[in-house]
Amino acid sequence: xxxxxxxxxxxxxxxxxxxxxxxxxxxxxxxxxxxxxxxxxxxxxxxxxxxxxxxxxxxxxxxxxxxxxxxxxxxxxxxxxxxxxxxxxxxxxxxxxxxxxxxxxxxxxxxxxxxxxxxxxxxxxxxxxxxxxxxxxxxxxxxxxxxxxxxxxxxxxxxxxxxxxxxxxxxxxxxxxxxxxxxxxxxxxxxxxxxxxxxxxxxxxxxxxxxxxxxxxxxxxxxxxxxxxxxxxxxxxxxxxxxxxxxxxxxxxxxxxxxxxxxxxxxxxxxxxx
Amino acid sequence: xxxxxxxxxxxxxxxxxxxxxxxxxxxxxxxxxxxxxxxxxxxxxxxxxxxxxxxxxxxxxxxxxxxxxxxxxxxxxxxxxxxxxxxxxxxxxxxxxxxxxxxxxxxxxxxxxxxxxxxxxxxxxxxxxxxxxxxxxxxxxxxxxxxxxxxxxxxxxxxxxxxxxxxxxxxxxxxxxxxxxxxxxxxxxxxxxxxxxxxxxxxxxxxxxxxxxxxxxxxxxxxxxxxxxxxxxxxxxxxxxxxxxxxxxxxxxxxxxxxxxxxxxxxxxxxxxxxxxxxxxxxxxxxxxxxxxxxxxxxxxxxxxxxxxxxxxxxxxxxxxxxxxxxxxxxxxxxxxxxxxxxx
Numbered sequence: 336x337x338x339x340x341x342x343x344x345x346x347x348x349x350x351x352x353x354x355x356x357x358x359x360x361x362x363x364x365x366x367x368x369x370x371x372x373x374x375x376x377x378x379x380x381x382x383x384x385x386x387x388x389x390x391x392x393x394x395x396x397x398x399x400x401x402x403x404x405x406x407x408x409x410x411x412x413x414x415x416x417x418x419x420x421x422x423x424x425x426x427x428x429x430x431x432x433x434x435x436x437x438x439x440x441x442x443x444x445x446x447x448x449x450x451x452x453x454x455x456x457x458x459x460x461x462x463x464x465x466x467x468x469x470x471x472x473x474x475x476x477x478x479x480x481x482x483x484x485x486x487x488x489x490x491x492x493x494x495x496x497x498x499x500x501x502x503x504x505x506x507x508x509x510x511x512x513x514x515x516x517x518x519x520x521x522x523x524x525x526x527x528x529x530x531x532x533x534x535x536x537x538x539x540x541x542x543x544x545x546x547x548x549x550x551x552x553x554x555x556x557x558x559x560x561x562x563x564x565x566x567x568x569x570x571x572x573x574x575x576x577x578x579x580x581x582x583x584x585x586x587x588x589x590x591x592x593x594x595x596x597x598x599x600x601x602x603x604x605x606x607x608x609x
Numbered sequence: 610x611x612x613x614x615x616x617x618x619x620x621x622x623x624x625x626x627x628x629x630x631x632x633x634x635x636x637x638x639x640x641x642x643x644x645x646x647x648x649x650x651x652x653x654x655x656x657x658x659x660x661x662x663x664x665x666x667x668x669x670x671x672x673x674x675x676x677x678x679x680x681x682x683x684x685x686x687x688x689x690x691x692x693x694x695x696x697x698x699x700x701x702x703x704x705x706x707x708x709x710x711x712x713x714x715x716x717x718x719x720x721x722x723x724x725x726x727x728x729x730x731x732x733x734x735x736x737x738x739x740x741x742x743x744x745x746x747x748x749x750x751x752x753x754x755x756x757x758x759x760x761x762x763x764x765x766x767x768x769x770x771x772x773x774x775x776x777x778x779x780x781x782x783x784x785x786x787x788x789x790x791x792x793x794x795x796x797x798x799x800x801x802x803x804x805x806x807x808x809x810x811x812x813x814x815x816x817x818x819x820x821x822x823x824x825x826x827x828x829x830x831x832x833x834x835x836x837x838x839x840x841x842x843x844x845x846x847x848x849x850x851x852x853x854x855x856x857x858x859x860x861x862x863x864x865x866x867x868x869x870x871x872x873x874x875x876x877x878x879x880x881x882x883x884x885x886x887x888x889x890x891x892x893x894x895x896x897x898x899x900x901x902x903x904x905x906x907x908x909x910x911x912x913x914x915x916x917x918x919x920x921x922x923x924x925x926x927x928x929x930x931x932x933x934x935x936x937x938x939x940x941x942x943x944x945x946x947x948x949x950x951x952x953x
Contacts, residue, residue, distance in 0.1 A: 507720070509925070510926075
């Protein structure tokens with residue numbers, strides 16, 4: 336399978352490294368710059384493109400990418416493709432046969448497994464994620480995409496996580512040394528929710544996320560607090576430490592690249608079996 | 610001196626009230642301020658547009674409804690309605706809604722070393738025909754030269770005013786002066802330097818006067834200092850002090866004193882004062898919005914709120930990271946239990 340990876344940042348190089356382990360993939364990297372990538376698309380005739388540029392660049396080129404390749408997987412927060420969080424198996428089924436797939440955001444990859452698991456045992460009336468990413472892990476381009484990050488995370492929490500209403504807050508923390516990416520998740524569920532079922536669901540969701548990103552863990556397990564209007568507040572904290580060679584604080588990047596690699600693996604096996 | 614006052618009672622003052630201003634209170638306060646000659650009045654959730662959340666506290670009344678109700682009152686006196694927005698919490702879509710509801714000034718707030726989170730929001734504010742200002746929070750955490758460099762980033766992104774924002778109330782007259790001076794030197798003459806003070810060290814009015822003396826052209830205050838933690842510089846006190854110096858001539862001190870006494874003093878919530886915890890906030894240099902969160906988390910986990918605030922200072926938490934307060938409280942309670950067990 337011929338694959339192009341667009342982008343010059345850490346995500347692009349980490350994804351290249353991960354995909355180079357698959358012998359079935361014929362990989363070409365491209366900066367994604369206008370003058371270069373036209374030639375790469377023409378000469379390499381890719382079946383699969385991973386876009387690791389930025390939300391604005393993605394929106395500008397996605398039509399051309401879809402003309403050239405069978406499937407385009409977006410790692411930027413543009414969120415205009417079919418959203419997927421590969422740690423939640425059911426969401427993969429939703430994008431099979433879709434040509435434009437979006438990995439949403441690191442925040443979504445972090446929170447959706449927990450929210451979706453919780454939604455299996457109780458209605459999630461509201462889900463709210465507050466993430467903190469270290470300054471050193473947020474590049475110049477990502478700083479201009481903060482609104483896209485918020486909006487696409489909210490969309491993923493609702494459509495993939497099953498939350499009726501969602502909110503996302505994305506903070507940048509200048510602490511020194513840089514800290515691992517963390518996310519506080521608070522959900523409102525009916526007061527009658529079975530707490531031990533909710534605890535088990537959160538643990539299962541975290542375990543699924545950790546299968547893809549080994550540095551993912553629930554650093555504070557669910558705590559419960561009664562709320563008004565017959566609701567219960569479920570609060571928990573997740574953290575993701577990136578694996579070497581990525582620096583600790585780049586867990587958000589690893590969430591995206593490991594998710595992209597999981598999708599690539601799925602595409603290869605589908606092609607082989609079909 | 611040609612100084613412009615922005616009153617933040619209806620924004621920073623949201624914090625001690627847990628974001629519960631009603632439409633009636635908002636209109637009455639906006640009217641009292643505008644009638645007394647206050648040229649800019651800020652109305653937003655305490656944590657800025659989109660701040661209504663479980664982590665920061667939900668607004669009793671949607672902020673856009675409050676903006677819409679206050680806008681005609683403020684406009685009638687020729688004053689401007691300002692909104693605060695923190696990129697990462699509020700988005701350009703929130704800014705568009707606020708502009709549509711009648712806001713004419715957008716203050717785009719970032720941590721003092723993260724100014725490059727703001728360009729898109731500053732640009733959008735300008736496109737919407739709003740005045741676009743930069744707001745560098747937790748300014749005590751950046752040395753004057755660093756703060757000035759960050760101010761240039763906001764200026765280059767279109768900010769017409771850049772504020773040195775003492776979120777923690779940790780600055781003193783000399784450290785305020787050094788920052789205002791460095792910012793003035795770094796920015797173009799047409800860019801105005803602003804100052805937003807808090808009263809944790811009892812220096813709210815004093816620091817603001819010092820900032821004006823050093824060339825700040827825009828300053829913040831709130832009636833009775835109603836604001837997060839120890840509260841802000843008090844509008845009526847600043848107006849009286851400036852009047853005695855012949856500054857801020859357009860303000861009616863008597864009317865401001867009446868508004869403070871009649872509209873803000875009767876509010877049922879605890880009034881901001883320099884008590885033990887808010888003093889610790891200023892001394893340790895943590896955001897004033899952490900006060901009530903630390904109090905609640907302390908009660909919940911049975912640890913002292915002072916210890917929580919000191920630990921937040923050690924970890925150099927920045928504005929918005931209120932979600933870490935329960936974690937810190939939880940960790941301290943575990944540590945405390947561990948050492949109690951050890952002693953028994």
